[in-house]
Amino acid sequence: MVSITRGSPLARLLVATTMAALAGCAAVPGSGGGGSGRAIAGQKETAAYVRAGSSRTPAIVLQAGLQDDRSSWDKLMPGLARENMVIAIDRPGRGDNPATKAARDPCTIAAEQRALLRQAGVQPPYILVGHSLGGLYQYVYAKLYPDDVAGLVLLDPTHPRHWETMQKSSPRSADLIKVLRFAAFSSTDRAEFDAQAACLDRLDLAKPLGLPTRLLVSGRFRSEEQGAYQEMINSLRRDWLRLLGVPRLQTVWDSGHYIQKDSPEEVLAAVKGLAADLQRSRPNHAP
Numbered sequence: 001m002v003s004i005t006r007g008s009p010l011a012r013l014l015v016a017t018t019m020a021a022l023a024g025c026a027a028v029p030g031s032g033g034g035g036s037g038r039a040i041a042g043q044k045e046t047a048a049y050v051r052a053g054s055s056r057t058p059a060i061v062l063q064a065g066l067q068d069d070r071s072s073w074d075k076l077m078p079g080l081a082r083e084n085m086v087i088a089i090d091r092p093g094r095g096d097n098p099a100t101k102a103a104r105d106p107c108t109i110a111a112e113q114r115a116l117l118r119q120a121g122v123q124p125p126y127i128l129v130g131h132s133l134g135g136l137y138q139y140v141y142a143k144l145y146p147d148d149v150a151g152l153v154l155l156d157p158t159h160p161r162h163w164e165t166m167q168k169s170s171p172r173s174a175d176l177i178k179v180l181r182f183a184a185f186s187s188t189d190r191a192e193f194d195a196q197a198a199c200l201d202r203l204d205l206a207k208p209l210g211l212p213t214r215l216l217v218s219g220r221f222r223s224e225e226q227g228a229y230q231e232m233i234n235s236l237r238r239d240w241l242r243l244l245g246v247p248r249l250q251t252v253w254d255s256g257h258y259i260q261k262d263s264p265e266e267v268l269a270a271v272k273g274l275a276a277d278l279q280r281s282r283p284n285h286a287p
Contacts, residue, residue, distance in 0.1 A: 043081075046120075047090070047095070047096045047097045047098070048089065048090055048097050048116055049070070049087050049088060049089045049090060049116065049120060050070055050077075050087070050088050051085065051086070051087040051120060051122070052077060052081040052085075052086055052087075053080065053081030053082070053083070053084055053085045053086045054081070054082075054083065054084065054085060055085060056083060056084050056085065057084070057085070057123075057125075058084070058124075058125050058126055058127050058150040058151075058275070058278065059084065059085040059086065059087060059117075059122045059123070059126050059127070060080050060084050060085070060086040060087070060126070060127045060129060060271060060275075061086075061087055061089065061113070061117065061122075061126045061127070061128050061129065061138075062076075062086065062087065062088040062089065062129050062130075062134075063089055063091075063113070063128070063129070063130040063131070063134030063135075063137050063138050064088075064089075064090075064094070064131055064132075064134045065131045065132030065133045065134045065135075065158075066132065066133045066189055066192055066193060067185075067186075067189055068094070068131070068132075068134075069090050069094040069095035070088035070089065070090050070094075070095060071095070072131065072258070072260065072261065073088045073260060075260060075261060075264040076260055076264050076267055076268060076271075079264070079268045080268065080271060083272070083275070084127075084275060085122065087117070087120065087122055089113060089116065091109060091112070091188075091192075092112075092188070093186070093187075093188030093191075094188070099187065099188050103195060103198070104188075104191040104192045104194075104195045105195040105196075105198035105199040106136055106137050106140040106195075106196065106198075106199055106200070107140060107144065107198075107199035107202060108199070109137050109140075109192075110137060110140045110141035110144050110145070111144075113137070113141060114141070114145060114148065124147070124148040124149070124150075125147075125148055125149055125150035126148060126149055126150060127149075127150055127151050127152070127153065127271065127274060127275060127278075128141060128142060128149055128151075128152045128153075129152070129153045129154075129155070129267075129271060130152070130153075130154055130155065130157060131155040131156065131157075131258070131259070131260055132155070132156055132157065132158055132257065133158045133192065133196065134157075135154040135155060135156065135157025135158060136157055136158040136159070136160065136196065138152055138154065138157075139152070139154065139157060139160075139209070139243070139244075140199075140200075140203065142209055142211055143203045143204075143209065144203075146209075146211065149211055150211075150212070150278050151211055151212035151213060151214075151274045151275075151277075151278055152209075152211060152212070152213045152214070152244075153213070153214045153216070153267070153270050153271050153274060154213065154214070154215050154216070154240075154244075155216050155217075155259045155260060155267060156216070156217055156218050156257050156259060157215075157240065158196065159236040159237075159239065159240060159243075160197060160200050160203075160205060160243070161197070161236070162196070162236060163193075163196060163197065164197065165232060165235075165236060166229075166232060169228060169231070169232040169235075170228045170229040170232050172228075173228075173229050181193060181194075205243065208242065208243065208244060208245025209243060209244050209245055210245045211244075212274060212277060212278060213244045213245075213246050213274075214250065214270040214271075214273070214274050215237075215240055215241070215244060215246060215248075215249040215250065216249070216250045216251075216252055216259055216266065216267065216270055217237050217249055217250070217251055217252070217259075218251075218252055218255045218256050218257050218259055218262075219251045219252055219253030219254065219255060220253070220254065220255060220256045220262075221233075222256075237249060250266075250270070252266050
């Protein structure tokens with residue numbers, strides 16, 4: 001019998017194969033260590049976040065996916081920080097931030113992010129950027145606190161009904177993830193995974209978000225993901241258009257699930273493009 005232990009190459013391969021676009025994939029070499037890989041002028045680091053850049057608003061707030069920490073944004077931080085304040089967050093149990101016994105549902109995590117930003121002196125409105133499960137957290141933040149949010153950039157975000165839909169539409173993938181939950185997940189991973197839909201009945205999912213949003217999705221699927229799983233993912237991506245109230249999404253064709261690593265220039269362009277649109281729409285904007 002093959003042994004699957006958390007963090008082993010086999011566990012990482014299985015998670016990467018079955019969990020793309022679910023909740024952040026497994027840790028990869030060079031991630032999970034906490035902190036940013038390159039120092040940036042004006043950078044400030046704590047166990048819970050790294051902040052860098054100018055005082056120009058809106059501030060850009062980065063949330064990583066399941067099993068990831070703020071180092072997943074290393075390729076983006078320098079470019080974003082050249083023009084705006086940017087803050088990359090480590091949730092409790094990520095990087096060097098100690099784990100917590102508090103609930104790990106999206107609403108609690110959104111409230112924690114809000115409190116952290118205020119404690120750090122980062123004032124709204126924000127551009128929220130989220131990858132995978134972090135994308136779901138940023139969407140929930142915007143639903144709960146819309147006045148805090150100038151806009152969003154979501155990268156392969158986990159759909160609010162992803163796990164529910166997967167169990168019906170792609171049961172083989174769901175069965176493997178149930179095994180991996182015990183074999184390859186940390187206690188923090190399990191808590192976040194299990195609670196990913198726990199508070200969503202508090203939100204009006206029928207009402208489009210209606211905030212400026214760029215939705216980027218990966219175009220590269222592994223052979224193991226083709227078929228029922230890929231069809232499910234594409235269906236949920238189309239439903240994101242309804243949830244967000246936007247007319248289109250942007251497919252990054254040469255990218256896998258980690259769009260911010262595979263195609264950082266595309267993500268940088270999306271964030272900067274949104275920031276420029278917001279600047280032009282300000283009442284006192286002068287060309």
